Amino acid sequence: MTTSQKNALIVGASRGLGLGLVETFLKRGWRVTATQRKASPDLAKLATEALTIETADIDDDGAVAALHDRLKTRKYDLVFVVAGVATQAHDPLHEVPRDVAAQVYLTNAVSPIRFAELFADTVAPGGTIAFMSSILGSVGLNESGGWDNYRASKAALNTNARSFEVRHRERPFGILLVHPGWVRTDMGGAEADIDVATSVTGMADVIERRLGERGAAYLDYTGKTLAW
Ligand SMILES: NC(=O)c1ccc[n+]([C@@H]2O[C@H](COP(=O)([O-])OP(=O)(O)OC[C@H]3O[C@@H](n4cnc5c(N)ncnc54)[C@H](OP(=O)(O)O)[C@@H]3O)[C@@H](O)[C@H]2O)c1
Secondary structure: OOOOOOEEEEEOOOOHHHHHHHHHHHHOOOEEEEEEOOOOHHHHOOOOOOEEEEEOOOOOHHHHHHHHHHHOOOOEEEEEEOOOOOOOOOOOHHHOOHHHHHHHHHHHHHHHHHHHHHHHHHEEEEEEEEEEOOHHHOOOOOOOOOOHHHHHHHHHHHHHHHHHHHHOOOOOEEEEEEEOOOEOOOOOOOOOOEOHHHHHHHHHHHHHHHOOOOOEEEEEOOOOEOOO
């Protein structure tokens, strides 16, 4: 390991965008710690000396605390909470059972912040804490409706991340809310605009360019700033 080698913690890397980010950062020479909820054959295929695979569900406070215990001596240039759900995203809000709506909010908007609170002490000076948002989380850009509960959960993630940034403003890291594009994954579906490689290459470029910057930014995978 060289002293200039960067370190990333990618949370929610069993498949889709998280898996693609792990592959991309490894190719760029980073050391990566990747988390899964249960054994992921696709993640296992990326095995190399530079990859550490850990297991944790971000909704399980005990599992996240145990993960922090295992990793607390490490320093990460990037902590990226990618994990998210879109349960019953196509149903209008009033048709989504209350417990389902609440769980989407907890996984998408609460667990990522709780994770970041715990792992803030593992972020290296000049590093970034990134959250996987969505353009659907923009209140200002919502001209088409649809995906009500998912939209609201990502808008809440944006708001909670801004409060997190204010709470930690004196600390030497920046906050990034990232829209990956509409991507062909299990969540994005086969009709989506772009493939995983295009999205994760763009996001990795945006992250590498922004290392060392403070404050909170809401950017898409091309680096374009989005309206809150
Ligand atoms: N695809 C798109 O077009 C798009 C657009 C905007 C934003 N996003 C966001 O990008 C992120 C990744 O989406 P994706 O398209 O890659 O979706 P995906 O293929 O459905 O993958 C979701 C990932 O999140 C993990 N996950 C879900 N709940 C978790 C939990 N409680 N604890 C830990 N891991 C959990 C899943 O793990 P398991 O394999 O164990 O289920 C999986 O690795 C999400 O936050 C999503 O909202 C996606």
